[in-house]
Amino acid sequence: MIAIIDYGAGNIFSVKNALDHLGKESILTADKEVIASADAVILPGVGAFPWAMKKLTESGLVDTIKEQAKQKPFMGICLGMQLLFEKSFEFEECDGLGLIKGYVDRIPEDDLIIPHMGWNKLEYNHECKLFDGLGNDEFVYFVHSYKAFCDDDSLYAYSTYGSSVPAVVGDGRFVYGCQFHPEKSGKTGLKILENFTALSGR
Amino acid sequence: MLAKRIIPCLDVRDGKVVKGVNFQGIKEVGDPVECAAEYDKQGADEIVFYDITASHEGRGVILDVVRETAKKVFVPLTVGGGIKTVDDIRNTLRAGADKVSVNSQAVQNPQLIKDGADIFGSQCICVGIDAKAIGTNKWTVYINGGRIDMGIDLIDWVKQIEQLGAGEICLNSIDTDGVRGGFDIPMLKAVVNAVKIPVIASGGAGKLGDFADAFLQTDCSAALAASLFHFKELTVGQVKDDCRSKGIIVR
Numbered sequence: 254m255i256a257i258i259d260y261g262a263g264n265i266f267s268v269k270n271a272l273d274h275l276g277k278e279s280i281l282t283a284d285k286e287v288i289a290s291a292d293a294v295i296l297p298g299v300g301a302f303p304w305a306m307k308k309l310t311e312s313g314l315v316d317t318i319k320e321q322a323k324q325k326p327f328m329g330i331c332l333g334m335q336l337l338f339e340k341s342f343e344f345e346e347c348d349g350l351g352l353i354k355g356y357v358d359r360i361p362e363d364d365l366i367i368p369h370m371g372w373n374k375l376e377y378n379h380e381c382k383l384f385d386g387l388g389n390d391e392f393v394y395f396v397h398s399y400k401a402f403c404d405d406d407s408l409y410a411y412s413t414y415g416s417s418v419p420a421v422v423g424d425g426r427f428v429y430g431c432q433f434h435p436e437k438s439g440k441t442g443l444k445i446l447e448n449f450t451a452l453s454g455r
Numbered sequence: 456m457l458a459k460r461i462i463p464c465l466d467v468r469d470g471k472v473v474k475g476v477n478f479q480g481i482k483e484v485g486d487p488v489e490c491a492a493e494y495d496k497q498g499a500d501e502i503v504f505y506d507i508t509a510s511h512e513g514r515g516v517i518l519d520v521v522r523e524t525a526k527k528v529f530v531p532l533t534v535g536g537g538i539k540t541v542d543d544i545r546n547t548l549r550a551g552a553d554k555v556s557v558n559s560q561a562v563q564n565p566q567l568i569k570d571g572a573d574i575f576g577s578q579c580i581c582v583g584i585d586a587k588a589i590g591t592n593k594w595t596v597y598i599n600g601g602r603i604d605m606g607i608d609l610i611d612w613v614k615q616i617e618q619l620g621a622g623e624i625c626l627n628s629i630d631t632d633g634v635r636g637g638f639d640i641p642m643l644k645a646v647v648n649a650v651k652i653p654v655i656a657s658g659g660a661g662k663l664g665d666f667a668d669a670f671l672q673t674d675c676s677a678a679l680a681a682s683l684f685h686f687k688e689l690t691v692g693q694v695k696d697d698c699r700s701k702g703i704i705v706r
Contacts, residue, residue: 273526274527370653372706439706
């Protein structure tokens with residue numbers, strides 16, 4: 254069972270639809286016990302960083318997330334990925350979950366169209382199990398105005414939009430983050446989600 | 456670098472895909488969920504449902520179509536047609552759409568763009584525009600499916616909607632729509648140069664090379680077509696192969 258954390262953000266049904274399509278059992282939940290008993294956890298999210306952290310704090314989920322992310326496959330998607338970092342500067346300086354070293358700030362190139370919206374190519378930086386079965390010419394769907402600034406170790410794949418945009422990040426253990434929407438990235442995205450679910454061994 | 460997007464559009468009435476010629480003799484030609492799944496298979500980068508349901512009661516049906524499609528198709532979905540209020544936007548997004556497209560309603564009530572962008576984010580507010588030339592490099596904006604000239608200058612309008620927070624523009628040329636002689640390059644160029652948000656070319660695609668022409672001659676981000684794909688004259692895959700062979704980045 255995969256727990257999709259429901260803290261009132263965005264269109265989380267599309268993540269569930271994708272997992273249903275893959276035949277993977279999942280549940281939308283804000284219940285700590287359900288999250289603790291899940292085989293893997295997904296933290297989705299669309300919206301603003303401070304708002305999302307406030308919601309997670311109010312739901313009392315921050316500690317649960319930090320504990321679970323140390324012992325089972327955990328994936329943040331889009332804003333959910335940004336929340337994995339130490340802090341963000343969206344609107345105001347705001348602490349994140351601190352699961353991956355680094356911070357989140359606005360895409361700096363002011364001559365670019367912002368948001369970075371559309372299909373961009375995945376450029377691999379380090380080996381990662383999420384990339385099993387993917388080719389060298391894979392595109393994924395992005396919609397975001399802020400991006401992560403992180404160490405090379407945490408950067409598994411990036412896309413180029415002005416400069417490098419972290420696309421897949423991780424802590425080297427259980428935590429993964431996708432800046433793009435795997436649930437909206439066609440076959441490539443479904444493969445990445447499938448690879449993630451396979452990490453739990455179920 | 457972002458890939459140029461190829462977007463098939465499905466006209467939907469009362470939950471069925473329809474095709475009409477010059478607004479007459481509209482006939483049902485298929486199931487929108489199946490059509491969307493087929494386009495997905497062909498490599499569509501996004502799918503647009505344009506709801507032409509006239510009655511208020513029929514409005515719920517498009518949401519069912521979106522809900523069902525979102526279970527099978529894992530690329531972004533956009534819904535246009537008949538979206539008048541913030542509640543309409545919310546309901547459409549909740550049903551599984553990633554974006555809404557507002558057209559006549561936005562011309563009559565520009566605040567809808569701002570409210571939608573403020574609440575849901577610019578990325579899910581696309582503004583559709585029907586425009587027609589009134590001279591060299593001058594166009595005005597029409598509403599109600601190209602029937603009423605609002606006398607608004609196209610370039611003024613696109614700058615205004617960008618200011619209001621629109622995330623994208625879908626630009627349909629009434630002059631080239633249905634003529635099948637290619638997209639309206641001068642109009643596209645003028646709009647792309649006036650704004651920094653992505654512009655989708657619409658209206659006029661009649662043959663394979665028309666898509667690549669739009670990408671090579673303007674900085675538009677995407678190109679949309681309906682009948683051409685619907686009647687299987689071309690597949691999305693063929694269009695992409697043609698673009699790729701001309702050095703255009705596509706998925």
